[in-house]
């Protein structure tokens with residue numbers, strides 16, 4: 001393998017969580033270990049506290065200028081780690097789901113007080129679809145959380161994944177004393193720390209050692225012995241292959257804000273997390289180690305600064321070596337492009353790069369040539385598959401308020417949907433444009449951007465749809481009849497694929513039952 005050295009030192013992952021579980025805090029601690037930042041508090045949260053357009057716009061403007069926060073690259077013990085940021089806010093869930101297609105593994109943060117929350121469930125569904133390896137970090141152990149055995153059971157049941165504890169906590173809340181590392185048999189006593197250090201770690205290879213009692217007290221020492229015996233009996237040793245195939249998720253307990261239990265996880269992460277993996281395409285599997293370059297666009301970021309209207313396409317390198325100024329084949333457009341200022345995201349500064357390797361993310365300036373899911377190669381024609389669109393949950397009709405600007409509106413909405421801000425459906429037998437989003441906030445964003453970037457004024461009219469399903473069938477006649485019969489509830493997506501727009505769950509289930517020859521899909525592959 002030509003680039004083996006580079007590939008084997010790269011790990012590309014995302015931290016995912018329900019908002020407020022501690023993703024930003026944990027990200028900051030990771031960067032601290034990586035030496036990318038020196039003190040805590042340096043990672044800006046791009047969270048949206050209120051549901052207001054102005055907040056969002058401010059944040060997006062900041063992000064537009066400093067998109068560096070979207071990918072954070074740091075080095076830790078000779079590994080080069082690419083940490084892809086995922087917005088926690090539900091209204092940007094699509095963005096997060098797409099980002100998950102560009103990573104090789106994830107760390108899932110769960111709040112020990114709240115347990116599994118709605119966004120946790122959805123994110124895990126996406127991971128399960130792709131068999132993404134998951135490491136779980138149970139955060140906020142310094143607060144009085146749920147019973148840890150109950151919590152593990154809840155996570156296993158709700159997220160449909162088997163867990164494997166790697167560390168085990170001694171109490172929680174005010175009584176929290178630390179974690180016992182089941183793997184290397186050491187005890188880490190709880191202290192709040194903002195620096196990355198190895199103090200307060202005591203090796204206790206034999207749990208009957210009286211040192212344990214001396215450190216945590218007789219009662220807790222006894223409890224730990226019992227717990228560990230139980231855990232050893234139930235779980236045994238972790239099989240790394242089960243983790244890599246997404247069957248089992250190793251679990252760590254800690255407190256991100258106190259930088260506690262984080263290092264244990266990071267050390268395990270670099271030991272077991274996958275290096276850039278092979279990927280499916282429309283033609284064949286592409287191995288990360290192939291000589292020739294290939295990659296795909298998983299995110300497009302618009303620059304809202306009116307002076308710089310360009311967009312940035314985020315390309316995940318999948319194989320070979322990406323080089324600055326070299327011509328690459330844009331498969332969908334069947335055209336060659338080269339990039340004179342591709343940039344990387346090393347240590348939160350934008351740097352022009354000369355080359356990049358599998359697992360890396362490169363930012364490409366774009367003037368409208370890219371759509372989410374686009375593939376670049378050295379000439380071969382294939383698309384990376386498995387980049388999903390999810391059924392939107394809110395539907396509105398796009399109403400043009402300025403007939404003189406119809407062209408601008410059409411262009412704007414096409415570009416915004418290419419960026420993945422929303423999905424566009426056209427109703428059959430009419431020109432009614434239906435915009436589908438996962439959150440209300442996105443409609444405000446679209447309206448704002450259409451006006452400010454394309455000078456097109458629009459309004460939205462709420463539609464009574466509940467879900468969009470993509471339809472397929474082996475019996476074309478049956479599908480055609482169905483679409484004709486359900487004209488006011490059907491249409492096509494931007495690529496001409498037929499969709500059924502259901503008014504309610506009841507209608508949807510009825511149609512699914514009444515039409516066994518038609519398949520209703522809740523996600524669609526971009527390719």
Ligand code: GDP
Nearest residue numbers: 017019020021022023024025139140255256257
């Ligand atoms: P995010 O929305 O998932 O990015 O969450 P943040 O990292 O912003 O954390 C949400 C809140 O939880 C903040 O006020 C953090 O200070 C707090 N927090 C994070 N980790 C811990 C922890 O280990 N213990 C406690 N008590 N609070 C924490």
